Amino acid sequence: MDPQRVNALQSWLGRALSESSITIDDVRKLDGGAIQENWRVRCSVGGINADKRGFVLRRDAQTTIASSRTRAQEYAIIEAAHHAGVRVATPLAACDDPEVIGAPFFLMRWVDGVSLGPRIVKDTTLGGDRMQLGEQLGRELARIHGIRMPQASLSFLGEPDTDPVGSAIGNLRATLDRLGAARPALEWGLRWADVHAPPRSSPTLVHHDFRTGNYIVDEQGLAAILDWEFAGWGDPMSDLGWFCAECWRFGRPDLEAGGVAPRAAFYQGYEAESGSPVDDDAVRFWEMFAHLRWAVIALEQAERHLSGREPSLELALTGRIVPELELAVLKATEPGRWRRAP
């Protein structure tokens, strides 16, 4: 970040945090964040014997994909989750003015730990007891699903979909059409989803990207749930399916709860916190659907590179994930698994 913007950010921080003496010691962009950028901001607050404080600043990347919310909306969702007792990085302030650092952003308290999915799965010194971690993740997700309409601060989310599966299928088909991506294997999976949609659950707030890689753990256990930009009203079972999908187990397909714990521990935590049974059939449906959704997101990310707007090897490689996801879809929807199979 250039010095002029750091100065503007420092002034804004003083006003937003009501601190008369605040100095930015360091601003550093964090790895990852293909859709949004995350920056670590280290500050000294107060004059002599200054208090050292760390923050995370989150702002739009150069280009964002169509399904992403604005930073102000994401901030409001995190505040609602915080009030509902969900473990999140404490939200502190948001800035809509693009003049300060070039794009809208918001600020949260820094949380120590690790969020990289493959590392969490492989390094069992992280996350504390893994059965407890699985159960805790189930509890956190149930707390998110405890947020129900109406919520004045979340009015921008609009009304929940009356046909969440049909809309999800329609959105993915529309995105494929917009990208000009003719992918028969994905279409096969979408058609299967069309025919096998589960009964609709009562709508709740849905995180929509609740998976290993989007939470922070430290040595003791779960520290914070991250990345709320896709959240909205929806079918709560879709979050459980996304979390359990094999594509998010990072090389540990045997640990069905995000590669970190058995499915039973995750379900147990969810049921204990929510007081409601998990609809396992619906979760399995959404697990298959997770591969479709991730495949379409991967195509969108690849398009950012292919269009020439944002040349990036990382985005280019993301596009090559798609056949692995298509193969998973085809294995889950073999002809014998069609309800209307002859």
Add this chain to the structure above:
Amino acid sequence: MRDEPSGPALLDIAHRTLMADIVPSLSGRQRYAALMVANAMRIAAREQQVAPRAGLAGEAILEFVAGETDSGNPVSALVQQIREGRFDSDAVLHGALRDDAVIAAGTWKPSVLSPAERIKAGLGPDLG
């Protein structure tokens, strides 16, 4: 007459050099970037290796719409027919799609395939 070493052979030695002489001295973001470069080189090499089988698998899929489209993209025509339910639970189309996906997924990451699938894709049973 083709110049030697061939494109795939150049990619192979370039990949080996990158991994042996450069990656070990890197850390952090530079190491991550170098590993992505190495991965991209391996994908490009495998893509050439499986090209004949990938071509056949693609043709097998297009046979489902052969003669049905006067103009436009035949794959798009197939997509439309799948959406309309004309191929619901069709084992032959499913098999063709799966064969194609096995080759493409193995090109991306051979470890996602079983040894039998790797042979079918033309990649050999071992992880390269």
